[in-house]
Amino acid sequence: MKFVELETERLRLRACRADDFDDVFALYSDRENMKYTRNIITNADTMREALMRWVGGVDADPCYDFEWIIELKSTDEFIGHALVMDFGWQKEISPDLSYNEGHCETSIFILPQHQRQGYGREIKRAVLDFMFESLNCREHVSSCDERNIASQRIIESVGMKFDHSWDIPKAIDGEQTGETERRRVYTMSRADWEARDA
Numbered sequence: 001m002k003f004v005e006l007e008t009e010r011l012r013l014r015a016c017r018a019d020d021f022d023d024v025f026a027l028y029s030d031r032e033n034m035k036y037t038r039n040i041i042t043n044a045d046t047m048r049e050a051l052m053r054w055v056g057g058v059d060a061d062p063c064y065d066f067e068w069i070i071e072l073k074s075t076d077e078f079i080g081h082a083l084v085m086d087f088g089w090q091k092e093i094s095p096d097l098s099y100n101e102g103h104c105e106t107s108i109f110i111l112p113q114h115q116r117q118g119y120g121r122e123i124k125r126a127v128l129d130f131m132f133e134s135l136n137c138r139e140h141v142s143s144c145d146e147r148n149i150a151s152q153r154i155i156e157s158v159g160m161k162f163d164h165s166w167d168i169p170k171a172i173d174g175e176q177t178g179e180t181e182r183r184r185v186y187t188m189s190r191a192d193w194e195a196r197d198a
């Protein structure tokens with residue numbers, strides 16, 4: 001399917017544009033806010049490259065990489081970035097993982113000043129519904145650093161089940177730092193989603 005924009009009660013998930021650069025760079029270069037992710041980007045060229053990939057992905061048909069800018073509907077203000085991708089990237093790091101195509105993963109990144117207002121959970125629910133209703137997602141996989149309490153609360157509250165923990169190389173600007181982080185991996189099958197408490 002082609003790229004689509006999504007809406008929740010309070011938020012708009014829209015296509016990325018080149019002029020989002022300052023906002024996404026401020027989000028991704030904030031080491032403190034992003035400390036439990038593999039997504040810290042401190043190099044402007046790396047950020048520009050990533051943003052242009054997301055912008056280009058909007059016209060792909062079919063679209064494999066859904067990257068959304070998150071805005072408040074009330075003010076059009078930028079508050080973050082969310083995405084859906086195939087879980088296959090983790091297989092490159094850990095080839096013994098049993099996940100196959102059709103296992104979609106989501107990530108959500110919100111500016112600190114907009115956190116703890118329920119936006120993360122609102123986005124997660126909308127993206128979950130999109131994956132199971134519109135993408136051919138067989139199973140949804142979410143993983144987060146075991147110290148990332150906010151992520152775990154969101155993941156568990158939408159009914160995902162803990163699967164296993166594993167150690168993953170930490171990376172900044174896409175380069176491994178030599179450290180590892182312990183991540184908790186959760187799954188949700190299509191049957192779990194259909195039986196969810198919506």
Ligand SMILES: CC(C)(COP(=O)(O)OP(=O)(O)OC[C@H]1O[C@@H](n2cnc3c(N)ncnc32)[C@H](O)[C@@H]1OP(=O)(O)O)[C@@H](O)C(=O)NCCC(=O)NCCS
Nearest residue numbers: 033108109110115116117118119120121144149150151153
């Ligand atoms: C993880 C993240 C997306 C959560 O977004 P959010 O909009 O703040 O989440 P919500 O407001 O929906 O809160 C969900 C739950 O987490 C709790 N929570 C939020 N921030 C928290 C924090 N810093 N510490 C502890 N709990 C927190 C909320 O109280 C809420 O708990 P509840 O289940 O009792 O209601 C946001 O913290 C973030 O962008 N963090 C930086 C990037 C990141 O780590 N992304 C996740 C990658 S795996």
